[in-house]
Amino acid sequence: MTKEKEVLHLPVVIEQDEDEIYIVSCPVYKGCHSYGKTIEEALGNLKEVIEMCVEE
Numbered sequence: 001m002t003k004e005k006e007v008l009h010l011p012v013v014i015e016q017d018e019d020e021i022y023i024v025s026c027p028v029y030k031g032c033h034s035y036g037k038t039i040e041e042a043l044g045n046l047k048e049v050i051e052m053c054v055e056e
Contacts, residue, residue: 008054014039029053035046 015023022042025033032053036042 008050010050012043014042026050026053 010026010028011028013025015025021035022039023033023035024039024042025034026046028032029050032046032049034042034045034049036045051054
């Protein structure tokens, strides 16, 4: 059996700190946040965190 991936549409908050690092979070899941040097990197990292949150 193949497990199909479910598509989720979740709100994401993007901020930039004084060191120009992007901090991203998903307010739907408590403690679900990450960061990166670019928005793309930060969102990719956040996607991994969201996947862990969904598995719990």
